[in-house]
Amino acid sequence: MSEQRTTAAGGMETSFGFRSVGEGEKQDMVNAVFHRVAERYDLMNDLMSGGLHRLWKDAMVAWLNPPKRPGWTVLDVAGGTGDIAFRIVDASAGNASAVVLDINGSMLGVGRDRAAKRGLADNVDFVEANAEALPFADETFDAYTIAFGIRNVPHIDTALAEAFRVLKPGGRFLCLEFSEVDMPLLDRAYEAWSFNAIPQIGKVVAGDGEPYAYLVESIRKFPNQKDFAAMIARAGFDRVSFRNYSGGIAALHSGWKL
Numbered sequence: 001m002s003e004q005r006t007t008a009a010g011g012m013e014t015s016f017g018f019r020s021v022g023e024g025e026k027q028d029m030v031n032a033v034f035h036r037v038a039e040r041y042d043l044m045n046d047l048m049s050g051g052l053h054r055l056w057k058d059a060m061v062a063w064l065n066p067p068k069r070p071g072w073t074v075l076d077v078a079g080g081t082g083d084i085a086f087r088i089v090d091a092s093a094g095n096a097s098a099v100v101l102d103i104n105g106s107m108l109g110v111g112r113d114r115a116a117k118r119g120l121a122d123n124v125d126f127v128e129a130n131a132e133a134l135p136f137a138d139e140t141f142d143a144y145t146i147a148f149g150i151r152n153v154p155h156i157d158t159a160l161a162e163a164f165r166v167l168k169p170g171g172r173f174l175c176l177e178f179s180e181v182d183m184p185l186l187d188r189a190y191e192a193w194s195f196n197a198i199p200q201i202g203k204v205v206a207g208d209g210e211p212y213a214y215l216v217e218s219i220r221k222f223p224n225q226k227d228f229a230a231m232i233a234r235a236g237f238d239r240v241s242f243r244n245y246s247g248g249i250a251a252l253h254s255g256w257k258l
Helices: 026-049 052-064 083-091 105-118 156-166 186-205 210-221 225-234
Strands: 012-016 019-022 073-077 097-102 124-128 141-147 167-178 238-245 250-256
Touching (some): 073 156, 083 141, 156 225
Parallel strands (some): 073 097
8 A cells, every 4th residue: 555556658656745756766755855854853753743752652662562681682664863772772671682774874873873872882783774675584573663664665565574574473563653633623733733833843943844844745645544554464464453642643553473
């Protein structure tokens, strides 16, 4: 459900926010967005969510409940700044090993600097690679996490299949993503905030509103909670479920490789 379409000329198109672009163009365009916002990415998450993203991420790690034993490994995809990986290592009392994978070198650079400052360089590795072609053997990781990243992947089905492949039997998949608001009035307020305020805040704080306009549009193009749960199940995961946060502004999806 990556919204691919065949053009009159026989080529393939997909969505980049509300625009249609050639299938081969989207990844480079997404990369350009995140190169531009890398240094201010987490600050803008605070402003975009009113700080709620921190609570949602804490809830994600709490549901994952990483064990406090050595040898447990997690792959955090599209997590370049290290925000989720650091939380997981902390929750495991420093026992977990995390690999942060991101296709964007600028985001990874921010994460490496933060890991060094926090004394977590021995717990967290950083890998530049594509979520659709993970450079790991089958059944490598105990958990796979991705937060606010999967909607930017051109072929979501392929990324989900790769997640299933690299998880060990009994492994856990968790995805935190902006989703469909399910509360009357809140949906209208959130719509107005997203399309009017966020790009303007991005322009003031980060000096560029265009990337944030794309980020808002990409949320609206992403499948709703039930449709995304169905995609996860089609990738082979069992016991698929989700939890809504803040009236559905964000949703956390879970699946198991059984």
